[in-house]
Amino acid sequence: xxxxxxxxxxxxxxxxxxxxxxxxxxxxxxxxxxxxxxxxxxxxxxxxxxxxxxxxxxxxxxxxxxxxxxxxxxxxxxxxxxxxxxxxxxxxxxxxxxxxxxxxxxxxxxxxxxxxxxxxxxxxxxxxxxxxxxxxxxxxxxxxxxxxxxxxxxxxxxxxxxxxxxxxxxxxxxxxxxxxxxxxxxxx
Numbered sequence: 052x053x054x055x056x057x058x059x060x061x062x063x064x065x066x067x068x069x070x071x072x073x074x075x076x077x078x079x080x081x082x083x084x085x086x087x088x089x090x091x092x093x094x095x096x097x098x099x100x101x102x103x104x105x106x107x108x109x110x111x112x113x114x115x116x117x118x119x120x121x122x123x124x125x126x127x128x129x130x131x132x133x134x135x136x137x138x139x140x141x142x143x144x145x146x147x148x149x150x151x152x153x154x155x156x157x158x159x160x161x162x163x164x165x166x167x168x169x170x171x172x173x174x175x176x177x178x179x180x181x182x183x184x185x186x187x188x189x190x191x192x193x194x195x196x197x198x199x200x201x202x203x204x205x206x207x208x209x210x211x212x213x214x215x216x217x218x219x220x221x222x223x224x225x226x227x228x229x230x231x232x233x234x235x236x237x238x239x
Contacts, residue, residue, distance in 0.1 A: 052135070054134050055193065055197060057132065057190050058187050058188065058212060060186070060210065061188050061206070071171060071204070076171040079175075080108060080167070082108060083166070084164055085163050086104045086234075087106075087144075087160075088161070089105070090159045091156060097159075103119075104119075104122070105118070105144050105147050106118045107144055116142075118141065119139055120137065120139075122134045159237050161235045163182070166178060173195075173196035174191060174200035176188060177191075181232065183231060184219070184232065184233055185219065185223050
């Protein structure tokens with residue numbers, strides 16, 4: 052499956068939440084989202100711009116959804132960030148991590164955030180709050196669905212980019228002089 056996405060900084064999360072509700076966005080998830088990224092010791096996946104991750108959605112009610120995902124190299128199409136993505140759902144992160152370890156992969160990074168995820172006009176809209184960085188909104192879906200959702204959010208279209216999380220963190224650090232904290236970098 053090919054994933055298209057755009058992200059923007061959210062200056063007023065409460066206002067965005069109000070607008071999403073006003074335009075009929077359906078809340079799909081509230082809780083934490085943790086991505087554990089893996090690579091070989093020689094960094095060959097990073098070198099090829101590929102990602103192996105174990106993703107955990109932990110709902111406020113205690114529900115846990117876990118998946119193993121591979122993401123192919125990033126490209127851009129009509130201004131959207133685009134990646135091939137393959138994943139499978141499971142309920143057992145520790146077994147996944149053990150399998151990856153036995154295949155020679157090691158955990159290199161953890162990305163942690165509190166999220167609210169919605170469905171709006173065919174797009175998935177995820178509000179993301181990090182320990183120390185700007186709040187972000189990510190919009191995924193087909194191009195026309197992404198554009199319809201963005202048009203209702205009250206954030207200027209030119210604020211949305213195909214930039215990576217690391218680029219948002221770099222801009223935050225340059226603007227504030229503070230270190231962006233999006234999760235742990237593992238030195239294993």
